[in-house]
Amino acid sequence: MLIRIFTYFLTFTTICQAVPPNIIEKAEQSNCGYESCHPIKEGFINVHLVPHTHDDVGWLKTVDQYYYGSNSRIQMAGVQYILDSVLDELRKDPDRRFIYVETSYLWKWWKQQHDIVKHQFKKYILNGQLEIIGGGWSMNDEATTHYQSIIDQFTWGLRRLNDTFGKCGRPKVGWQIDPFGHSREMASIFSQLGFDGLLLGRIDYQDKSLRFSTKTPEMIWQGSDNLNASEIFTSVMFNTYSPPPGFCFDILCSDDPIIDDKKSPDYNVDKRIAQFLEYVKNMTKVYATNNVIVTMGEDFNYQDAHTWFKNIDKLILYTNKLQDTGSKYNLLYSTPSCYLKAVYEEARKDNISFPVKTDDFFPYASDPHAYWTGYFTSKPTIKRYERLGNNFLQVCKQLYALTDLGPEDWADLNAMREAMGVMQHHDAITGTEKEHVAHDYARLLSAGFDECRFTTATALSKIVTKKQKSTKLLNRDPAPAIPFSTCLLANISQCEYTENSNSFIVTVYNPLSRPVNHYVRLPVVEQHYKVSDPNGKDLPIQMVPIPDSIKKIPGRQSNAMYEIIFLASDLPPLGFKSYYVMKSSGSNLNTQSEGDVNIEIDQNTGLISKVTMNGKTIPLEQNFFYYRGTVGNNARPENRSSGAYIFRPNGTDIYKISWKSSYQIFKGDLVSEVHQTFNDWVSQIIRIYNGENFVEFDWVVGPIPTGESGKEVISLYTTNLKSESTFYTDSNGRELLKRVRNFRPTWKLSLTEPISSNYYPVTSKILIRDPNQDVEVAVLTDRAQGGSSLNDGEIELMIHRNCLHDDGFGVDEPLYEKAFNAGLVARGSHYLVVGPYLNNTGAKTLAAQERDLAQRKLLAAWTFLSPTNGLSFAEYKAKYAMEYSGLTKSLPDNVQILTLEPWYGMNFLLRLEHVLERNEDPNLSKPVTVNLKGLFTPFQIVSLRETTLGANEWLNENSRLKFKAGQKLETMVRSNETLRNDPLWYDGYRKWIRSQHESNDINLRRQNSNTIFKQQENFASNDEFSVTLDPMQIRTFIIDIQKNYEKYVLWE
CATH class of the missing domain: 2.60.40.1360 (Immunoglobulin-like)
Known part of the structure; x- marks a missing residue:
């Protein structure tokens, strides 16, 4: 879990646009969309030139540095200048076109413009010269993101576009040109967004080679096995998103311009046009129709748009002049939408069909030794922080809706919406940014937390403050508002509020649409406490010592020695219960009960050896290992280093952290725990909660010691299941996809990297099955991680990694995170579920139980703390509500x-x-x-x-x-x-x-x-x-x- 980044608490305000009169704005008089497309020529190869810029929402520089153009020693890039410059160039010629993608930058720029500039910009949107593509707040990653956050970031980006430009600002095409592989769930999302097509930049080099040789880079991608209509037309770009080699006309490039002065000794029109057409000829061998798309732009291009448009104008002019002498090539300014329309119309006219794809595009390899599977795990703490951000954002939005908060609170909510939108960017949550940029992402998200904490505190205070019913009571002073706070550092067992208070109120909010039970854990100093539920009933509690490995985490400032645990039962949907906690001089209340989940610990090794759950008992061992990362100079594929993007172990061996662990067992009526210590940088707590149907593995890894090579740490679960080379992973936390080791369903895999080529993104869950035993073993994660089953009966998840060298894909620094002048410590948890998956005798199948557990892990009940203000339980209950639900009834278990x-x-x-x-x-x-x-x-x-x-x-x-x-x-x-x-x-x-x-x-x-x-x-x-x-x-x-x-x- 994130430790370092919670120290950033900066206030951040967002300007709120006035609410438009219509919810979904009607289009003004316009010729945008398909109506604005330049006509194509029948019988010609129509070459759609698409001017564009790819503006990362943070990567080598922070978001603000990229926008304003500062820190240019790292990269010459300033987004504000791009939009200014493009606007000037579009004014010169109505034939010109440009597309823009990143709504977060566009909105920032828009707010700073004069009304005259806004009018001009909107004019180009309405006449189709400028088209918004994609529409998300950022161009999201597809491996490590969760579907809820993906939908949220698209919703907010599209909302801003709709408010500002109406129908003409509504994208119709997905533009995922830079993410490092593509998920099937994203195809489903784009389909449900109502998009007509999707353009991709990066797919596996073997897959791409086969598609290009068989003319199948265009396809119908089926996004779901469950939905009736989830398909979307998808096209793979010829050159990722770059211009043809030699035709980058940006001020950042060194390619020759087109020189058309015949008196000049450098005149090169004939040569340059011939070079360009040779490139296009190769493209025509690949695609199914007479329409090809050529991207004219790159990262942060068009800061001086004049150099681009002047040369594209010449390229079009002199290429099309050749039609007079029999050339069959027609160049035109275009957009992805216009390209899509042209392909559609030709395919319909000529009865062209496109092959259907049903799997995904993971893992992605750019060459035989560069499998982009390291980023599934890179920077694990920021991945967890993002997932907590989603949890809190949903709580914040719900509480806003459930109370009568006013417009003054809108900006607070927007700050969190926008921070989370930035976090979905394909160089943010992925962990593929420079370290100083990761710190800035943490700052943005921390500011979002701060703003939303004001919102939630205000909303809860409104709910709990009782109104007085009688005239007599109305004459009393109203109950003072209650402040509500949150302990974000509870992940390292630190909470100033609970450690320094003799009594306090714990309010547990449930963001799910059905009642849940939730175990509350809070760090405290003393051993004896009393907890009362909303009805005044004293609850059983349990005190558990905090392990030394937690106490020693760098940066932890806490005197807490114990965690108090109690069960918040039957939490109402979209509601809360409040609990009165006070120190007690007597013994804690305990009750004894037995659970249905059991584990056995091997006394010789201190490792788990057997688990019983859901009527199934299987041998199971869990331990920690690491791969040694390859170190190379990246000059050739075989010299590729492991790095932020790339996972490339030095061979197939894994190295055991320790053959055994020292351990202590703590048994109680609420939870039984095994505290394991493997060495001075790896420890773990195995937990079984009473009444819960899973085993929790709460791991702590770091600081990872350095050596001659990096260490990439995995948690390995070993069973006796005969899983037949098969395992399953989720797609962005939603549908399951089947994986077969050393296999791709649509091409023959050349096995050059046997470990990393079998790694897949695990957003929420990975599992294996044995049909003969009718046993399924699933592991649920609390953040995105890379995972696999490299041998039958095994599940491995990479939980932390450091690499001593860069992998050569642009970050230009090794993946070695530090916090508080030491290597980064990461803490997280896995939930292990075991049971029958074919013949189920319970009320819910194992799959349904896992769905429920995944939701409770994603949208966990959120704990708020507030003072008792010196009131006894009875006095507090008389003044304040201690139980509330935003729903009059629970929704069914299959609806959220x-x-x-x-x-x-x-x-x-x-x-x-x-x-x-x-x-x-x-x-x-x-x-x-x-x-x-x-x-x-x-x-x-x-x-x-x-x-x-x-x-x-x-x-x-x-x-x-x-x-x-x-x-x-x-x-x-x-x-x-x-x-x-x-x-x-x-x-x-x-x-x-x-x-x-x-x-x-x-x-x-x-x-x-x-x-x-x-x-x-x-x-x-x-x-x-x-x-x-x-x-x-x-x-x-x-x-x-x-x-x-x-x-x-x-x-x-």
């Missing part, structure tokens, strides 16, 4: 309110999601209907209208281009006789293709039936407030509300 937040005036944004896949549970995987009427306590829904996923377009007004689908790519590959005769590839193919039938087989065996559940279409209910959700479906609504906030107050 994904989003509840203020939107415009008396409008809220509401998203509902079905959290299970269709094959995961015979009951909970069915469609479910929820009636929203009277659902919320503090307000009534007056009307609702459905939008696309991004909440920027009414769903019934969205129409998408429909491309014709051909064969599945894996079927096309299977027909290749060379591969069919390759025993290694074909064996992997048989294992992978079995997944197409396995989910149905699981469903059959669970239901003991001869029929397979089929996804149903949504149906309209007679009740306008009824919403039906199919498995994995998300539905988005803008709701009009009538406030009834007195209902959140409990009267005496």
